[in-house]
Amino acid sequence: MNIERYLTEHRQGTPGQIFRLLRQGRVTVNDVVVDSPRKLVTSQDDVRVDKLAVAGRQPQYYVFNKPMGFQLSLDPTAPRSLGSLLNGFDQQWQLQALTDLPREAVGAVIASDDTQFLMDVDAQNWLxxxxxxxxxxxxxxxxxxxxxxxxxxxxxxxxxxxxxxxxxxxxxxxxxxxxxxxxxxxxxxxxxxGPLSCPVDLAIGTYRGLTASEIDSLLGEGIPTK
Missing domain, CATH: 3.30.70 (Alpha-Beta Plaits)
Structure with missing residues (x-):
């Protein structure tokens, strides 16, 4: 199968993200950078993204509705932090947040364990x-x-x-x-x-995963569906 389908089946992102991974030279097959979605691969090939085997890379993308007075640390042990809001399962991920919302404010905060995704979102300079x-x-x-x-x-x-x-x-x-x-x-x-509204059904102090269309929109690849 081609590399695009392979990465899709291994849950490496939305179609837009996968094309971006290829364009950015973040995908390798047998230690060779691959930038074409048509590159054919087999189960015997060593396919990696950001030097991680695809079987061990499951990127996480979240939106938090940050409470007042909470810091943006994702350390689960830090009091009054976004990390303290994580459930037991999500505490395993090495999450980071876009650090652009002051402690005294509330509202939407983006977090992920995909550092390049956060950098790409930040580079969009969304209002x-x-x-x-x-x-x-x-x-x-x-x-x-x-x-x-x-x-x-x-x-x-x-x-x-x-x-x-x-x-x-x-x-x-x-x-x-x-x-x-x-x-x-x-x-x-x-x-x-930017294009991401804080979900009206997301209570203060809670979070949820970003949808595929929301992820693409934050990367400037489309507009999320209502």
Whole structure:
């Protein structure tokens, strides 16, 4: 069979990821780099990705809804960390997180044991969507920052509250600015990272695996299905 099918059957990623692995020179057959998906292989060949035999490489991809005050360490023994949220099975993976969400914020965080995947996602320079809720219906003055885009305000006259959201590549600046507004009722929340929205059914303090379409979208290879 060809290398593309071989890697697919051995759960080495989505079709888009497998093409990316080949393009990046991360696949070898008998110690020779392979970049063509049509390369034929047999069960006798030594096929590796990132120098790991495919039988021993099962990459993991997760999205966490990070609670307020939690650090981004995936060490299961670290208190108040993403690692402390892992179930017993997932604690075996050597996971890392994109370290771009401050401790005092909540919301979507991407984690994986595929270091190159995290680097590739980071290289996309996705904008984060951040929001905060306030009491009152008077729109506060927000400090001008060229890194902030698409600033919107939604006012709820019935509950006398408002929601302010913006998009930015500078998440730390957004969290610092939004959290200091008058009338803030809770932490700043990252509701989306580029094309990936924090799942509405993902409770704070929980996580789930990324779908194939979500993985591809984070790599700039498509848009996740609804």
């Amino acid at each position: 984060s969507t951040c929001r905060v809720q306030l009491t009152g219906v008077t729109v506060p003055e927000i400090a001008t920052n060229p890194a902030f885009q698409n600033l919107t305000t939604q006012v709820d006259q019935i509950s006398q509250t408002m929601t302010i959201s913006l998009q930015t590549a500078d998440v730390a600046a957004a969290v610092a600015t939004l959290s200091q507004l008058t009338g803030v009722t809770g932490p700043v929340e990252r509701t989306a990272l």
